[in-house]
Amino acid sequence: MNDKVIGKLKILADAAKYDVSCSSSGGKRKNENKGLGNAEGMGICHSYTEDGRCVSLLKILLTNFCIYDCAYCVTRKSNDVQRTAFTVQEVVDLTINFYRRNYIEGLFLSSGIFKDADYTMERLVRVAKKLRQEEKFNGYIHLKTIPGASDELIKEAGLYADRLSVNIELPSEKSLQSLAPEKNYSEILLPMGSIKDQLVQAKEESRLFKATPKFAPAGQSTQLIVGATAESDRQILQLSDQLYKVYNLKRVYYSGYVPVSTDSRLSIITEPPIIRENRIYQADWLMRFYGFDVKEILDDANPNLDLDIDPKLGWALRNRYFFPVEINTADYEMILRVPGIGVKSAKKIISARRFAPLHFDHLRQMGVVLKRAKYFITCQTKSLQRQDFDSEQLRRRILFGEGSVRSALLTQQLDLFQRAG
Amino acid sequence: MYFYTYDGSFEGLLTVVFEAYERKAWPTAIEPEQLAQPSMFGETVRVITDEGKANRVWLGLKKRLSVSALESLYYTYLWEQSGFERLIFDYTRLVFDSPESVEGNYTAPFILQVQQIQKQVHREKHRMEAFVRFQKTADGLYYASISPDFNVLPLIVRHFEKRYADQRWAIYDTSRRYGVYYDLRATSFVQLENPGVTPRQQSKLNADQYDENETHYQMLWQVYFDHVNIPERKNPKLHLRHIPKRYWKYLSEKQPRLQ
Numbered sequence A: 001m002n003d004k005v006i007g008k009l010k011i012l013a014d015a016a017k018y019d020v021s022c023s024s025s026g027g028k029r030k031n032e033n034k035g036l037g038n039a040e041g042m043g044i045c046h047s048y049t050e051d052g053r054c055v056s057l058l059k060i061l062l063t064n065f066c067i068y069d070c071a072y073c074v075t076r077k078s079n080d081v082q083r084t085a086f087t088v089q090e091v092v093d094l095t096i097n098f099y100r101r102n103y104i105e106g107l108f109l110s111s112g113i114f115k116d117a118d119y120t121m122e123r124l125v126r127v128a129k130k131l132r133q134e135e136k137f138n139g140y141i142h143l144k145t146i147p148g149a150s151d152e153l154i155k156e157a158g159l160y161a162d163r164l165s166v167n168i169e170l171p172s173e174k175s176l177q178s179l180a181p182e183k184n185y186s187e188i189l190l191p192m193g194s195i196k197d198q199l200v201q202a203k204e205e206s207r208l209f210k211a212t213p214k215f216a217p218a219g220q221s222t223q224l225i226v227g228a229t230a231e232s233d234r235q236i237l238q239l240s241d242q243l244y245k246v247y248n249l250k251r252v253y254y255s256g257y258v259p260v261s262t263d264s265r266l267s268i269i270t271e272p273p274i275i276r277e278n279r280i281y282q283a284d285w286l287m288r289f290y291g292f293d294v295k296e297i298l299d300d301a302n303p304n305l306d307l308d309i310d311p312k313l314g315w316a317l318r319n320r321y322f323f324p325v326e327i328n329t330a331d332y333e334m335i336l337r338v339p340g341i342g343v344k345s346a347k348k349i350i351s352a353r354r355f356a357p358l359h360f361d362h363l364r365q366m367g368v369v370l371k372r373a374k375y376f377i378t379c380q381t382k383s384l385q386r387q388d389f390d391s392e393q394l395r396r397r398i399l400f401g402e403g404s405v406r407s408a409l410l411t412q413q414l415d416l417f418q419r420a421g
Numbered sequence B: 001m002y003f004y005t006y007d008g009s010f011e012g013l014l015t016v017v018f019e020a021y022e023r024k025a026w027p028t029a030i031e032p033e034q035l036a037q038p039s040m041f042g043e044t045v046r047v048i049t050d051e052g053k054a055n056r057v058w059l060g061l062k063k064r065l066s067v068s069a070l071e072s073l074y075y076t077y078l079w080e081q082s083g084f085e086r087l088i089f090d091y092t093r094l095v096f097d098s099p100e101s102v103e104g105n106y107t108a109p110f111i112l113q114v115q116q117i118q119k120q121v122h123r124e125k126h127r128m129e130a131f132v133r134f135q136k137t138a139d140g141l142y143y144a145s146i147s148p149d150f151n152v153l154p155l156i157v158r159h160f161e162k163r164y165a166d167q168r169w170a171i172y173d174t175s176r177r178y179g180v181y182y183d184l185r186a187t188s189f190v191q192l193e194n195p196g197v198t199p200r201q202q203s204k205l206n207a208d209q210y211d212e213n214e215t216h217y218q219m220l221w222q223v224y225f226d227h228v229n230i231p232e233r234k235n236p237k238l239h240l241r242h243i244p245k246r247y248w249k250y251l252s253e254k255q256p257r258l259q
Helices: A002-014 A088-100 A117-133 A151-160 A173-179 A185-208 A233-246 A274-289 A311-318 A332-336 A343-352 A360-366 A391-399 A408-420 B010-023 B051-064 B067-079 B084-097 B109-131 B153-163 B199-203 B214-227 B236-242 B245-250
Strands: A057-061 A106-110 A140-144 A163-165 A220-226 A251-256 B002-006 B027-032 B043-046 B142-146 B169-173 B178-182 B187-190
Touching: A002 A057, A002 A088, A002 B214, A057 A088, A088 A106, A088 A117, A088 B214, A106 A117, A117 A140, A117 A151, A140 A151, A151 A163, A151 A185, A185 A220, A220 A233, A220 A274, A233 A251, A233 A274, A251 A274, A274 A311, A311 A391, A332 A343, A343 A360, B002 B010, B010 B027, B010 B051, B010 B067, B010 B084, B027 B084, B051 B067, B051 B084, B067 B084, B067 B109, B067 B153, B084 B109, B109 B153, B109 B245, B153 B169, B153 B178
Parallel strands: A057 A106, A106 A140, A140 A163, A163 A220, A220 A251, B002 B027, B002 B043, B142 B169
Antiparallel strands: B169 B178, B178 B187
């Protein structure tokens, strides 16, 4: 049996890796039955692949047989790849044995669609159920919801899983129609809405009755593919904004499209758009943790993010009238908006200035990065800059001036282009 | 000039604080007994650990500090880098001598330093929770050895107790020569002193001492690790930033491929 499982693992890990979600945090499942595992609190990355991504979960497909033919997908029906499928027991054994050796935080199980949506979903649920009930497994389980699966199955999935996700993949209905003609937006949004309703309901009930069964305590997430189709960053981020606000999603993941297909329906790219993906993540963070509205990050005049500079710096350069910010008196919200100052630094500043007026040496000692921030702040009305720069000069100084190096990512991408050319 | 020596324990260090306050004799240096050099000048005070005195100091700190600040003091003890005793003493004195809370005053050097140490130790703790790789032995014990930069073993016990409640496991710190063992009921600290054997050898088991499926699962893990990677996105710099080379020795996925 051993060699067979190795062969399957190769194929079904390969097919699952383009799903970038790997989070294992936000669960509240404790080990109360003296069983195996614990999914409360912080997520843990147990390893990192050579592409620098976190390995937290055993991320596999149950099968890569699929009845759909989505152009962007490596598992599409028309693609000439080897097909295989795990049995329920094989997935359970892998998960338990990896978990016991502290390789993983849990399981991320997705699947190609064989026969129909319910048939597939039912098998995913069966794996989770077996792990929870027979193996007393309290580790993290992330189940993919198959578009078109029945409400009852989704409800059951939520009883065993910590997180559920439905992947939207293509950021507009138009792209979906051309690249995945068998799918449509309403079919994807329907289960998302129903998961949201279940989450709200479970929360209300748990307020009334302590013993209410948990429903996907780590919430739901989705993924958008970046660069396979022509949508602008603005369209992508507006969609995310809606998903966070309307569907209460915990996370939207962005997957820079890796060319796995030469289908003529796709944009022609040779390299995955790594920098663009990174900038979109930064913008996503600004919306979720830095109090930025999507309209502040991108607008009609700027439909795409600047690849050379981070979106917070971009915003600051377009809105110079907010600056300089006086570190000793400004609100937390405003300090957070200073380029280069993150949540941790902002909190330290707020804490320390209760005791003494801060000057630049204090900031340096506290580890606040001043490379960008120094152009936007004062300490006790003093500035580190003697002269005023306009936004274009500032941008150049930060990018090239004063011994500054270009971002490592950018250099890497340029290297790649050179090698490709 | 007063030179204090203590037995190396956290309670011992707290007793030093008590003695220094009682004598109003502030330490020039605090050192573990076995490391202390006799000094020609000044007075050497040899402090005997006293649980009662240590407790009074700890309770005094508890009244003035939050749980997380107390924790960072203990983290500073586990940090073990030169001068940590003095730092804990100076921090404690600042706390006792200030009329108001000093927590979060990052303009004060001791406070900032303790906060930065807390961060370092916490990161190492988190890394050990991530990078420990258990190997199953023939008698069903899950065993791992570590040699962390700081003495974080006491800090990770709770995490593993909660997680692996239904399996026997042991983690051994080869550089500090002690370990923890969980026997399905409770966890205890153990020392595997075997004078003829080096710590490295102690941490390695013979092939026949492993469970018959151990190699198989290590191989599956390596296969998984290789196939979840996207070669088109290769980024060695980022990879190394996340797992610096000194941690590779723990990781079965960074070892030569098993056949």
